[in-house]
Amino acid sequence: MCGIVGYIGKRKTVPILIEGLRRLEYRGYDSAGMAILENGGLHIEKVAGKIAALEQILVGKEFSATTGIAHTRWATHGVPNDLNAHPHVDGTGKIAVVHNGIIENYRGLRGFLEKRGHKFASDTDTEIISHLIEEYYNGDIVEAVRTAMSQVTGTYGIAVVDLNNPGTIVAARRGSPLIIGQGDGETFVASDVSAVLGHTKQVVYLEDNELAKISAFGFEISTIDNIPVTRELQEISWTLDMIEKEGYPHFMLKEIYEQPLTIRNAMRGRLNFEEGTSRLNGLNLQYDELREIDRIIITACGTSWHAALIGEYLIEEYARIPVEVEYASEFRYRSPIIKDGTVVFAISQSGETADTLAALREARRKGATVLGICNVVGSTIARETDGGVYIHAGPEIGVASTKAFTSQITVLSLITILLARMRGMSHEEGIRMLDALNMVPEQVEEVLKRDDEIKAIARKYHEADNFLYLGRGLHFPVALEGALKLKEISYIHAEGYPAAEMKHGPIALIDDKMPAVVVAVKDAVYEKVISNIEEIIARNGQVIALATEGDEEIKQLSNDVIYIPKSHPFVNPLLTSVPLQLLAYHMAVLRGCHVDQPRNLAKSVTVE
Ligand code: AGP
Numbered sequence: 001m002c003g004i005v006g007y008i009g010k011r012k013t014v015p016i017l018i019e020g021l022r023r024l025e026y027r028g029y030d031s032a033g034m035a036i037l038e039n040g041g042l043h044i045e046k047v048a049g050k051i052a053a054l055e056q057i058l059v060g061k062e063f064s065a066t067t068g069i070a071h072t073r074w075a076t077h078g079v080p081n082d083l084n085a086h087p088h089v090d091g092t093g094k095i096a097v098v099h100n101g102i103i104e105n106y107r108g109l110r111g112f113l114e115k116r117g118h119k120f121a122s123d124t125d126t127e128i129i130s131h132l133i134e135e136y137y138n139g140d141i142v143e144a145v146r147t148a149m150s151q152v153t154g155t156y157g158i159a160v161v162d163l164n165n166p167g168t169i170v171a172a173r174r175g176s177p178l179i180i181g182q183g184d185g186e187t188f189v190a191s192d193v194s195a196v197l198g199h200t201k202q203v204v205y206l207e208d209n210e211l212a213k214i215s216a217f218g219f220e221i222s223t224i225d226n227i228p229v230t231r232e233l234q235e236i237s238w239t240l241d242m243i244e245k246e247g248y249p250h251f252m253l254k255e256i257y258e259q260p261l262t263i264r265n266a267m268r269g270r271l272n273f274e275e276g277t278s279r280l281n282g283l284n285l286q287y288d289e290l291r292e293i294d295r296i297i298i299t300a301c302g303t304s305w306h307a308a309l310i311g312e313y314l315i316e317e318y319a320r321i322p323v324e325v326e327y328a329s330e331f332r333y334r335s336p337i338i339k340d341g342t343v344v345f346a347i348s349q350s351g352e353t354a355d356t357l358a359a360l361r362e363a364r365r366k367g368a369t370v371l372g373i374c375n376v377v378g379s380t381i382a383r384e385t386d387g388g389v390y391i392h393a394g395p396e397i398g399v400a401s402t403k404a405f406t407s408q409i410t411v412l413s414l415i416t417i418l419l420a421r422m423r424g425m426s427h428e429e430g431i432r433m434l435d436a437l438n439m440v441p442e443q444v445e446e447v448l449k450r451d452d453e454i455k456a457i458a459r460k461y462h463e464a465d466n467f468l469y470l471g472r473g474l475h476f477p478v479a480l481e482g483a484l485k486l487k488e489i490s491y492i493h494a495e496g497y498p499a500a501e502m503k504h505g506p507i508a509l510i511d512d513k514m515p516a517v518v519v520a521v522k523d524a525v526y527e528k529v530i531s532n533i534e535e536i537i538a539r540n541g542q543v544i545a546l547a548t549e550g551d552e553e554i555k556q557l558s559n560d561v562i563y564i565p566k567s568h569p570f571v572n573p574l575l576t577s578v579p580l581q582l583l584a585y586h587m588a589v590l591r592g593c594h595v596d597q598p599r600n601l602a603k604s605v606t607v608e
Helices: 013-023 051-058 106-115 127-135 141-150 251-257 259-267 287-292 302-319 354-365 380-384 403-420 427-448 451-461 475-490 499-504 526-537 553-557 569-590
Strands: 003-008 031-038 041-048 067-073 095-100 156-162 169-174 179-182 187-190 202-205 210-215 218-223 295-300 323-327 342-348 369-374 387-390 466-471 493-498 515-519 542-548 560-564
Touching (some): 003 013, 003 095, 003 156, 003 169, 003 210, 013 031, 013 067, 013 187, 031 051, 031 095, 031 156, 041 051, 067 095, 067 156, 127 141, 127 156, 141 156, 141 169, 141 210, 169 187, 179 218, 187 210, 251 259, 251 569, 295 302, 295 354, 302 323, 302 475, 302 569, 342 354, 354 369, 369 380, 369 403, 387 403, 403 427, 427 560, 427 569, 451 542, 451 560, 451 569, 466 475, 466 526, 475 493, 475 515, 475 569, 493 499, 526 542, 526 553, 560 569
Parallel strands (some): 295 323, 342 369, 369 387, 466 493, 466 515, 515 542, 542 560
Antiparallel strands (some): 003 067, 003 187, 031 041, 031 067, 095 156, 156 169, 169 210, 179 202, 210 218
């Protein structure tokens, strides 16, 4: 996903833009560039490759500019090359644009503009924006942007500079997030708060179909239809060191190790031991409304979808409410059946995933109560739901989601207890489950102490080309998530399956070159999983088992065993997920992969 940074103020803009782009690197990108107002000219520097390549072409050049915009591009239209990198300029070379999103009607607009004599230098959809602004430009850059963006369909977050309006940056948003940060005599615009956190904690979020005229001393927001908007600055709670690595080699490892704290934060203030239930006021639902829920749909993407599957197992098992889990990208285009009593949960770490946002809008259109389980406060999904629960995992910088996943499961566990205690779960059982949750942070600490063992196992298997991940019940989604972690950071092909499904096909793949990771903790289906392990061993397969501490039998059956502490089955997924994160991490490092920014991936997919 692209990154945008803009600055207007009293300091030199180039170092601030470069620093901002670096804080947005985690979003994934393939080229970078900037446009600055330098000595009465509009100066563009842009290049395919990483930010280091951009810094390289700046070597030896001195800039005094105090206004500029910058961009990291994640290609959607046009290959990653210098020409397609942003910013893009209009025909006069005086207006520059950076853009995050997809202009769906860019072909028609390009044809219209070409007929009007405009010439295009790139293959991007973005370039039509700069020419469209030029087409409507009469000296007022804000109104030219407003008119231009009214012609556009699709999604955008843009920042615009105009040589003839040096004291202004214009920003506009529909579908791709933009924040404005206010400093002392300087103002910032960026795709997310991490780009400005080192300079200010005072921000506002642009909403869809809004524009902002930004100067060094403030900003004026209006709707695309030119209705003024008043919006108060709010204080960001995150600190700079929360988005730094703090001595870890990768953000991903730091975030794996943060989990005892982040899981604690996800439950902080929400364990109601007096009544043996959880406290989730953000749901904005009264007790009778919660009791009337007779069907739940959970929609999400990727890792969040795996968390949703765990939510399904938990809520059906303990609260006895039917749950359906839907890929958001599918849900948004089906005609979902929503009746009274149906509640839809949208799970999203970033709160900006386009498919999940569209799915919740479809659910609301059909009359559902929609609740969010998000990490980023003030994110679009969080703001468009009727209520919800923040997971409080702090900024998750590594593209591969880890701490957000376990915090999502923690929140789903709390929701399960809340709903179950209204439907028949006893006070005593509620207390038992709260106690089990309360012990998880310390138990995750125990699991993290096995990191060296896990690293040794990773060393044995990191050259494999294929992996199978198997689990039953709550551990089937854990297997799916373990496989996704391995795929997305080590590029090893991995598939997750319900363990019993293996004999319906995948067992044909088993040989001594295809390791199988099997979640075999002591629970109700343990013996069944042991049978699956024996089926693998009988075919010369290799087994890495996740087992419960004290289980000696499994050592005889497996090539390697990773132990987790004995716990209530209800919280097992929180414990079994962590070793699989570490296993994937170490294999990726051993394979020399870019763990925090895996190829082709973005941290938040704000395009379809
Ligand atoms: C997870 O490791 C991936 N980076 C990806 O699947 C991610 O979970 C998915 O894109 C959903 O993101 P969200 O939670 O921000 O909506």
